Amino acid sequence: MSRLKVTIAVTGLNNIDSPGPGIPVIRGIRESPDFDTRIIGLAYEHLEPGIYMRDLVDKTYMIPYPAEGKEALFRRLEEIHIREKLDVIIPNFDAELFSFIKLEKKLKDIGIKTYLPTMEQFDERNKSNLSAYGDKYGVKVPSGLEVFSIADLDNTLKSMNYPVMIKGKYYDAYKANSFEQAVNYFSKVSAKWGLPVIIQEFIRGTEVNVIALGDGKGNLIAAVPMRKQYITDKGKAWGGITIDDRSMLELAGKIISQTKWKGGMELELIRSAENELYLLEINPRIPAWVYLAVGAGQNIPEALLKLTLGMEVRPFKTYAVGKMFVRYSYDMIVDLELFSRLTTSGEL
Amino acid sequence: MVIKGNIALSENGFIFNPSTGDSFTLNNTGKEVLILIKEGRNISQIMELLSEKYDIDRISLERYISDFVNDLSANNLMEEE
Numbered sequence A: 001m002s003r004l005k006v007t008i009a010v011t012g013l014n015n016i017d018s019p020g021p022g023i024p025v026i027r028g029i030r031e032s033p034d035f036d037t038r039i040i041g042l043a044y045e046h047l048e049p050g051i052y053m054r055d056l057v058d059k060t061y062m063i064p065y066p067a068e069g070k071e072a073l074f075r076r077l078e079e080i081h082i083r084e085k086l087d088v089i090i091p092n093f094d095a096e097l098f099s100f101i102k103l104e105k106k107l108k109d110i111g112i113k114t115y116l117p118t119m120e121q122f123d124e125r126n127k128s129n130l131s132a133y134g135d136k137y138g139v140k141v142p143s144g145l146e147v148f149s150i151a152d153l154d155n156t157l158k159s160m161n162y163p164v165m166i167k168g169k170y171y172d173a174y175k176a177n178s179f180e181q182a183v184n185y186f187s188k189v190s191a192k193w194g195l196p197v198i199i200q201e202f203i204r205g206t207e208v209n210v211i212a213l214g215d216g217k218g219n220l221i222a223a224v225p226m227r228k229q230y231i232t233d234k235g236k237a238w239g240g241i242t243i244d245d246r247s248m249l250e251l252a253g254k255i256i257s258q259t260k261w262k263g264g265m266e267l268e269l270i271r272s273a274e275n276e277l278y279l280l281e282i283n284p285r286i287p288a289w290v291y292l293a294v295g296a297g298q299n300i301p302e303a304l305l306k307l308t309l310g311m312e313v314r315p316f317k318t319y320a321v322g323k324m325f326v327r328y329s330y331d332m333i334v335d336l337e338l339f340s341r342l343t344t345s346g347e348l
Numbered sequence B: 001m002v003i004k005g006n007i008a009l010s011e012n013g014f015i016f017n018p019s020t021g022d023s024f025t026l027n028n029t030g031k032e033v034l035i036l037i038k039e040g041r042n043i044s045q046i047m048e049l050l051s052e053k054y055d056i057d058r059i060s061l062e063r064y065i066s067d068f069v070n071d072l073s074a075n076n077l078m079e080e081e
Helices: A022-030 A070-084 A094-102 A104-109 A119-124 A127-137 A150-158 A179-193 A246-259 A290-295 A300-308 A336-345 B028-038 B043-053 B058-074
Strands: A004-010 A035-043 A059-062 A088-090 A144-147 A164-167 A173-176 A197-201 A205-215 A220-231 A237-242 A262-272 A277-283 A324-326 B014-016 B023-025
Touching (some): A035 A070, A059 A070, A094 A119, A127 A246, A164 A179, A173 A179, A205 A237, A205 A246, A220 A290, A220 A300, A262 A300, B028 B043, B028 B058
Parallel strands (some): A004 A088
Antiparallel strands (some): A144 A197, A164 A173, A164 A197, A205 A220, A205 A262, A220 A237, A237 A324, B014 B023
16 A cells, blocks of 8 residues: 655654654654655754754754744745645644644645644643642642742742742743742743743652543543653653553543543643642643653554544554653764754755 | 562562552562462461571561561552452
8 A cells, every 4th residue: 555645844853851742753653654754844943953863854944933923933834835735734842832723724724734732722721720620620630829920929838838849831840949949940930931930739759641642522542651760850751661550541531531632642640659640730742752652552643643634543442561761862963064054044 | 468460570580560660679589589479378388488498597587578578568569458
């Protein structure tokens, strides 16, 4: 059977110490026997490593930062589309999802498909709405509040015990053991991600995550639970292992079916010393460790691509337990000429 | 005293708990005791077998085995009684 030719644009090529999911998503898609793919990288920074991984990314275009607004993004995507005839875009950053969700229809009108949650789904699982989310869907969440100033922070911390977690709107989380540390992290996080900053109760336990894929009709298409084995100073898993945890799968199934989630998601959880699961965050996209799910038998990027193209996807029923991923860093040698071409023309 | 059914023990004494992702390494004696527990022996039976094999007084042996079983339990490897 001939393979379906498809041109896919992917963001999140920042395969750095706090990696974006772009490269593992591309690896999963490249391994599909059903597609003959041309991969177009969409990058924000000239040194996103994926740009230079020419065996995975055929061509890369620079795109404007989310702060420049969705119209600037759309104009750039139109330019790229004229040249590349994109079939699908897979955005992989929380911070850009707002624009892509808003642009979903306009992109569809020019022939580019996406597979994203609705704006309501996206907003509802926002970190600052997590307590309400927990109440609505019957999931335990750590108590937390959003703060907008140091004075707010001071007031909030009076009713909490240390340590507390200080979290950015989109990314970054720090454990603060004192008011001074909390102020320091508040300043750091708010400078990078803006306000509000989320202050969350610290739950002691084991960090476990679930990657899941929903079809927008309430069906759980794929789900793999993972335990972090090695965590970097940025809180990222540098090693992890698939586990056989029914309760995590049930939670993922419950959230996907009740919210009718469309697209990839990641549940960040803590299993407390009392063996209770707490939901820390819902990331509205595929996580960077997705290749572990591929290795364990669920090619979630391929399934997402098929759903995007309107193809039938049967829900995965099994995965291999005890599969591990071990991340590594690798120095590529890049000619200055490539870098200069990218910086001057915005494409490579 | 029952080891959880899904706990995997390899030839070289490596234990993996698939529910939690925890893994442990046992020395030869630990492996021997774990196999005896898996076979359904109770503490006094295990003591009998080991005291015939090793040159150790009963009080120390009992303490070691009891500590080991407590460790297994604390690490979620035993079924709750």
